[in-house]
Amino acid sequence: MHQIHKSHLQKTFQHLIEGVPNQGDARLIHEIYTELYITEGGRGEVNDEHEVRQIERASWREAAQDRPIKCSDIFKPLFQRHKPIRVLTKGVAGIGKTVSVQKFILDWAEGNANQDVHFIFPLLFRELNLMREKKLNLVDLIQHFYPGMDSTVFSSSQNRVMFILDGLDECRYPLDFRSNRRCCDVTEPASVDVLLTNLIKGNLLPSALLWITTRPAAANQIPPECVDQVSEIKGFNDPQKEEYFRKRISDENLANKTITHMKSSRSLYIMCHIPVFCWISATVVERTSDESEKVQMPRTLTQMYTHFLIIQTSTKKEKYTERKETDEEMIFKLGKLAFQQLENGNLIFYEEDLRECGIDITEASVYSGVCTQIFREEAGLYQGKVFSFVHLSIQEFLAALHVFLCFSNRERNMPDQQQTSQLSGLFRAATLHDLHKTAVDLALRSENGHLDLFLRFLLGLSLESNQNLLRHLLPQTRSQSQSSEQTVQYVKQKIIDQKTSDRRINLFYCLNELNHHAVVENIDRSSGALSVEMLLPGKWKTTRFRFEISEEQLDEFDLQKYIKTPEEDHTELLRPDDVLQRLVPVVTSAL
Incomplete structure (x- = not known):
């Protein structure tokens, strides 16, 4: 049974799929996996800052403050303890939490690491969510996901068992550690919520090891006394960025060219801490290099995501040749969805949200194919569908594009003027400069930087060069050639006015998106x-x-x-x- 379980996990986790499951390219994990920069220590506190701001701040922090640890060694400092061992690992979206779990499991299943653990049971919160109405014991729960698993696995004192709970931020259970009843018997039926809280508290299988992964904003769902060690996945450090591109891009010359180019742009190179962004960049670089040597590689975030949208839309054309919907209609609907959900602070949304934006639920899989890696759908609560964009930055880009399209084609696309939300002022702008001023002011009023990246994209879309890129997708969009000099001067003044470095730095990046660098020269x-x-x-x-x-x-x-x-x-x-x-x-x- 032990070897059968290992073989099952090895088969399940040996491939790494970049993009959307069942649509992205599957490659053996050993061919492409790049070790991530993981640090040991810290606390499981909540952090609701914009995740890109967290990445940028981490890039400024002195490395000497960190204690790096390999993924396979994440439990080793605690192995000698004779009490519950519970590790909480934090990391922003797209930073590699799930891939780290996958590599950890595969190394164990292949006999390469952590062989003092006899059984590992990975459990995804997005799958556990589907069992909300069920009442079962812990053995039944494990057998639901791993049929044929014998209950003696949990009764034998010789077996060292590890549970991996991946994606705490996606959990739909209240996880009421204070009020949930105590449960100590693995054969005692209870709700999944009760089983989880007792497993995490150490009441169920007190000798088991437990690994929980989460985004920082959800870390405080676990009481501090239920965590023995906190670690943080910080993505790729600089050498790891280069290693990834060399593995991902088979052409050595193109890989070298890509690395040199990404280093030349500070804003792009910092974003490369995020593996998902490295994958987006590699996708763009490979495709643009195939098309023409004259195509310039993107130097700003707006250019990068614009190229990515074009690539994914062309993928949709290849897959769905009989679609009657134009690219412009599809992009506008996705943009509207992205904007509304960004406005509401949602990263995950449901069927009614799609209907409100005019997206036919019966054809949602086509949208998810679109945009093969832009938009995805998954099984969700109550066996329904849960939708999301692959990464928050893609949602923010499409939201900014939606606002720009509404402004450019206001006769056709203006939303209901009765809107009273915080962002509704964007749709009342009379000129492009008014739009920019409103967006800058809104971003500066957002305490945790939740509109920072949205602002960068919106300003970047005002450049004629980026509008030209989009023109064959959005032929009816009017060119906005108004000079950006007024906006540049407004942003410069705001840089002087700001009291915090985070605010000023994002405004510097905004100037970069506007292709304006004189402010740096003036200061120097x-x-x-x-x-x-x-x-x-x-x-x-x-x-x-x-x-x-x-x-x-x-x-x-x-x-x-x-x-x-x-x-x-x-x-x-x-x-x-x-x-x-x-x-x-x-x-x-x-x-």
Whole structure:
């Protein structure tokens, strides 16, 4: 039974599917898997900041603060304990949580790691959600997913069992740890909610190992006393980014060209921390290189996602040649869905949401095929369908595209003017500059940066070069050639006004999407000295960002220029050692 179970898991997890299950390309995981940067330690606190902002902040943090750990070793520091071992692993969307679980299981099933564990039972929350109305015991639950599994697996003290609960953020159960009744017998029937809380608390199978994965915003669903170790998947570090592209792109010259290109754009290179974004980029690079050597590789996020939309739409044409719906109609409906769900803060949505946007439920699989990797559908609660975009950034791009299309073709596409939501002001803009000002102000009022990426995309779509890319998909869209200089000046002023580095940095990226870099040149060529005040906590990061996005190399760095004497400035003084310490991340990132 032990070997049969291992063989079953090996067959199930040996392939890695990038994109949407049953539609993406399946490859052996050993051919493409790239080790992720995982750190040990920390707490299971909630973090509801925009996940791209979390990624960007992590890219500035000193690596010395982290304790890296290999995926296969995630339990090793705790193996000698004689009490429940429960590990909580956090990571933003698309960062590789599920793939890490897959690789961990495959290594065990093939006999390469963690052989002191006798049985591993992976359980996905999205599948557990389907059993909401059922009442069964823990043995029945396991046998439901792994038929033929003998109950002696749990009764023998010789067997070391591990449960992997993947995707806590998708859990539809209340997980009421305080009020749920206690359950200690694996043969005692209970609701799935009760079984889960008792398994996590250690009442059921107290000797079992437990691994829970989740997005940061859902981490606090598990009480701190139920977690023995917290780890975080931070995606790819810089060497791992290169390794991924070399494995993913078979043409060595093209892989080298891709790596060099991604490094040349700070905004793209930071996003490459996210494996899903690396996959999107590799998809775009391979296709654009096939089409023509004259096609320029994307230098901004807007260009990258525009190319990706074009590729996926052409995939839809190849698969569904008899579709009567035009590309413009399909994109507008998907954009409307993306915008409405972004406005409501939803990453997962249901059949009624699709109907409201004019999407025929009976043809939803075609939309999911679209956009082969843009839009996906899965079995959901009560055996219904649950829908989502493959990644939040794709939803944000389509939402920004929807707003831009509404503005460009307002006679045909303007939504109900009676809208009173926070974002409804976008549809009342009279000029393109008014639209941009409204979007900038809304993004700055969003405390946790939830409109940051949406804003970057919306500004980027105002460039004529990006509109030209979309023209063969959206032929009826009017060109918006109005100069972006007013918007550039508005964003520059907002950079000066902001008190936090996160706000300023996103605005710098907005200028990058507008293909405007003069602000960096002006700053670098101004007085030649930074005041001590700019090096104080919360402000020096912006200085560091300016160093990183500048392509100009400094032959000499004069520390004295960064220190003012009491006669020169009455702001808080820092010792030279303190200033140097704060500049260490700047220097190391530039090497």
